[in-house]
Amino acid sequence: MPEVSQGPLAAETFSDDERAAVYKAIHTRRDVRDQFLPQPIPGDVLMRLLDAAHHAPSVGFMQPWNFIVIREEARKAQIHRAFTRANEEAKLLFGDERQALYSSLKLEGILKAPLNLCITCDRTRGGKVVLGRTHNRQMDLYSTVCAVQNLWLAARAEGIGVGWVSIYHDQDVRGVLCVPDHVEIIAYLCIGYISELYDAPELEKRGWRNRLPLQELIFEEVWQQPAS
Template sequence: MTGPKPAAAFSTDEKQAVYRAIRTRRDVRSNFLPDPIADDMLNRLLLAAHHAPSVGFMQPWNFIIIRSPAVKTQIKSAFLRANAEAAQMFPERERALYSKLKLEGITEAPVNLCITCDRQRGGPVVLGRTQNRDMDLYSTVCAVQNLWLAARAEGIGVGWVSIFHDEDLRRILSLPDHVTPVAYLCLGHVDELWSEPELQAKGWRDRLPLQDLIFTDGWDQKSGDDSQSPAEAD
């Protein structure tokens, strides 16, 4: 039967599981195990991504699964070129730490996944995208997050590699002009995850206090309530 159904809250255990997935999700760059990801598990992750919200229900995503060592080697070379350039963009005091950070697991992860956005999906006029043409990109990012949280629940590590030149990904993966690569992900089983974000643990940056980021009724307007939020109390 179609139509609205009661919007009952989840049980306490279900809610805790959702929040646990959110709070313990990590960007994995190392510690991938060589064990393959079973096809049925990968299908579940892709189905979770495919159930993401999308403006105008346009579902602009596609999923390119990469297992080929030859393709991974090309992608790794593209990353290394871009990463060498990126290191030079940081001030000298940060460059040394940057150079020590492992920022990808392209060849170690058994599965690489490129999630793309088809910017022609849904035709020239899409409900909800009439004024903001980038809503298709934002929708695709929702698919990335869905997959990432589902992977955490399954015990699968995910790392987002963003240090590429767009044209390199397009060339290696033969993307048509109207398709934009949104996320290049490394997926694999892992034995352990960092208890806090790895970049925080290694001294790159701390998590910002939530209360510093909340305004009321307009930019930079505070409500006057400086009490600690539940999210900051843990």
């Protein structure tokens, strides 16, 4: 039996088209709220998305994520009620001049998307001492966010839209999905095929906020030392 190499292999290069496709997915990814089609996502496509998420980087290779697939309309309706209650509370946190605009924004696609997905982080996976998390206990959470991003970009390449819902009380969603106490809810996602996308982030198009100039965000060597 030939020996299996335990060292690195030659790094595979990307063609110009392959490289362009990666950047296209990054720059055209959108947070989708209202453009979902009722078309179901085939099982093999869903598995490709989950496999992309499962190949995200994770500290200590602990792979702390789980994926709760939600298809039942009754369960989605429970989540939607949790969102609605929290959204009414959130609206009151903004000044009067922003409340009208806030109320006009559609901030979720829970009922419209054919599939909802909750991505969690099991903070006990890997044991009490995890390589790379010995001094930064948040690294498992950051790793799981990488899984979210992997899935999102893979979905864009598949013609599938993703919307991240973050306006809810944790205990409400935890109760609906029976998530145990030692597991953190990282992302509640609405997922479905789409026929159209905004050419820029919807919040930018609707006048909520503009993209910050990249050059103003880059420092050299230390905090607030502008890059030359």
